[in-house]
Amino acid sequence: MIVRPATVDDIPELTRLRELLFKPLIDSDVPARTWEWQSAFERDMKERLGGDELGVFVIDGRDGDLAACGIGVVQYRLPTPYQANALAGYILGMVTDPAYRTLGYGRSIMNELLSWFQEKEVSRVELHATPEAAHLYRSMGFREHQISLTWHAP
Structure with missing residues (x-):
């Protein structure tokens, strides 16, 4: 298995995987808005892929598809007593x-993302995890830090 940076040729597959990511949220208490998010996602990927603030890593599947992907962003935050450089990752x-799960692909991509964040001098990385994936992130040193709350505009 080889983890590599995504290219613009991967954007259709990145969109497909993003759809898989959000499929379980269909039954959530915040219904998805009906709009062409795929077009906006693809446009943003074309504009930002390869830039300093967006890291996208993938593993190729067997038939020209992508088996897995991971996306990280560098964000500016204000300095704190615990973080002087004000850069955080998300x-x-x-x-x-699903055809490639339990093969270690998520761990490999996460290791690549964490290395990428370190190259960018990011010392704190956050994420939201599904219950199924939380054990992976905990095993890599992530821990619960604070209660996460989200506000959605009406």
Whole structure:
């Protein structure tokens, strides 16, 4: 298995994997808005892929598809007593196609993302995990830090 940076040629597959990521949320208490998010996602990927603030890593599947991907962003935050450089990372798109799960792809991609964040001098990385994936992130040193709350505009 080889983890590699995503390219613009991967954008259709990144979109497919992103759809898989959000599929379980269909029954959530905040219904998805009906709009062409895929077009906006693909446009943003084309504009930002390869930039300093977006890291996207993938593992190729067997038939020209992507088996897994991970997306991380570097964010500016204000300095704190615990973090002088004011840079934080956020993982916003770890997903493995069901046909490739339990093969270690998520761990490999997360290791690549954490290395990428370290190269960017990011010392704190946050994520939201599904109950099924939380054990993976805990085994890699992530821990519960604070209660996470989300507000959605009406």
